[in-house]
């Protein structure tokens with residue numbers, strides 16, 4: 001029986017995935033390259049450094065450690081600039097209601113984001129009250145697809161991994177959750193994510209009843 005729901009932030013609870021994309025695209029343009037939405041899928045869910053390494057490798061760009069530091073700072077500056085204007089309209093439609101309903105049904109909830117900026121977003125949009133536990137990119141050493149972030153959430157919630165369900169919009173996140181031994185809901189608009197137990201287009205397509213039904217169908 002599922003006891004905890006763990007949510008990714010960017011692209012699941014808030015639409016900030018678009019801002020990450022804009023900032024990475026601007027960085028690619030700055031280096032004389034483009035970054036298509038399809039190419040951006042490879043970056044989703046990864047830490048800032050892993051995303052940069054993936055981008056550089058994808059474009060065949062060589063950079064030394066200092067250049068990499070400068071490039072990731074530049075991307076972060078542009079991303080933070082975009083965050084300045086966010087308001088409640090950045091919260092994914094249906095996310096708050098779903099999380100409230102799950103909590104009312106007795107589920108524990110956690111936020112698991114690779115982003116070191118997750119705290120800023122959560123505070124600005126006053127989302128703290130939705131989660132029993134928040135784990136962000138400052139609290140883990142390995143980023144998704146490593147399972148560390150989800151294992152950490154389960155430990156802090158004191159819930160067995162096989163009683164957790166993870167909501168993710170990135171393949172790296174689905175892979176990380178699966179490696180942690182958890183169930184998964186993929187939120188994916190255009191492309192499909194491999195290996196997820198449930199797939200929906202947006203979080204507004206998930207009802208708490210579906211998750212509760214999933215519980216009774218998957219007694220462990």
Ligand code: G6P
Nearest residue numbers: 010020045047048114115116117
């Ligand atoms: C999330 C996003 C990624 C982003 C990463 C690091 O996982 O899905 O697109 O690169 O966080 O974010 P940060 O805010 O620390 O640069």
Ligand code: MG
Nearest residue numbers: 008010011169
């Ligand atoms: Mg995401």
